[in-house]
Amino acid sequence: MxxxxxxxxxxxxxxxxxxxxxxxxxxxxxxxxxxxxxxxxxxxxKQLKAIDTDEALIATALMAAPAESRSRCKVIGYNMAGEFVTLREGDNQFIVLADNPNQDGFNAACYHKDLEPFMARGRALREEGKTGQEIFAIREAEMKSGQIKITPGSTLHIYYGAQTVYDPESSKVEGAQLRYVVYLPWATSESTGLPNTPMAPNHPWIMNPGTHRAHIMISPLPEEIE
Known part of the structure; x- marks a missing residue:
């Protein structure tokens, strides 16, 4: 049992x-x-594609602009044929400068339309073959004489990275990130309270103090890649 x-x-x-x-x-x-x-x-x-059409240049450049403003931004820059043109008309306060496909890496920018005379002057001087130092000196003199001006507080948004491939679904460029420039002509560390060098990553600081090109630099930390 x-x-x-x-x-x-x-x-x-x-x-x-x-x-x-x-x-x-x-x-x-x-x-x-x-x-x-x-x-x-x-x-x-993540079906990444090369930025090799004018449409891709526009889509990726617009990532430099605030999301709510992208649909109405004017986009300018070099097209795939190497011509500097208006890639897309716009009617809001922003101008977007597309990446130059003939240069290494990716660099697009978005700025207030009031900065266009200053930016256009820089482009024209570069076309003339002027060096960076010469452009700085010429625009400094023209700012002092009132020929060109920068409204204090005007902001430049820069979207940049080492790669030139993007996700066509989101228009994000692989590995690219943002940094910001807030122009304050003639400002100094003493007049703003900001340091002349960053105290730590992600901290604002003032660059080119005391000159026409004085500006606050803000470089957010890159997003973590999951």
């Missing part, structure tokens, strides 16, 4: 173990399947 009872108990334990193993295997298989699905989904999501 005891041997019969022992056999029955052993059978119940064996069935229970088999059932537990099947459940565990099912959970593991389900987990693997979900992981595969997530991996596949991420691969589909």
């Amino acid at each position: 005891k041997s019969i009872i022992t056999a029955m108990v052993f059978t119940v334990i064996l069935i229970s173990c088999n059932s537990s193993d099947k459940t565990k295997n099912t959970i593991q298989e389900s987990s693997i399947t979900e992981t595969a699905k997530d991996s596949s989904s991420n691969d589909v999501k």
Whole structure:
């Protein structure tokens, strides 16, 4: 009798173990399947493309502008044919400068339209072959004489990175990030209370103090890549 009872108990334990193993295997298989699905989904999501059309130049350049203003920004810059043109008309306060496809890396900018005379003067002087120092000196003299001006507080948004591929779904350039410039002509550390060098990452500081090009630099930390 005891041997019969022992056999029955052993059978119940064996069935229970088999059932537990099947459940565990099912959970593991389900987990693997979900992981595969997530991996596949991420691969589909990140179909990166080269920035090699005028449409791509416009889409990626607009990432420099505030999201709520992108639909009405004017976009200027070099097209794929190497001509400096108006890539898209706009009617709000922003002008967006597209990345130059003939230069390494990615660099687009967005600024208030009142800064355009200052920016255009810099572009014209570069076309003449002037060096960075010469452009600085010429615009400094023209600012002092009133030929060109910068409204204090005018902001430049810069969207930049080392790569030139983007996600066509979001228009984000791979690895690109933002930094900001707030122009305060002739400002100094003493007049603003800002340091002349950043005290720590992500901290504002004043660059070119005491000159026509004095500006607050704000460089947000790059987003963590998941």
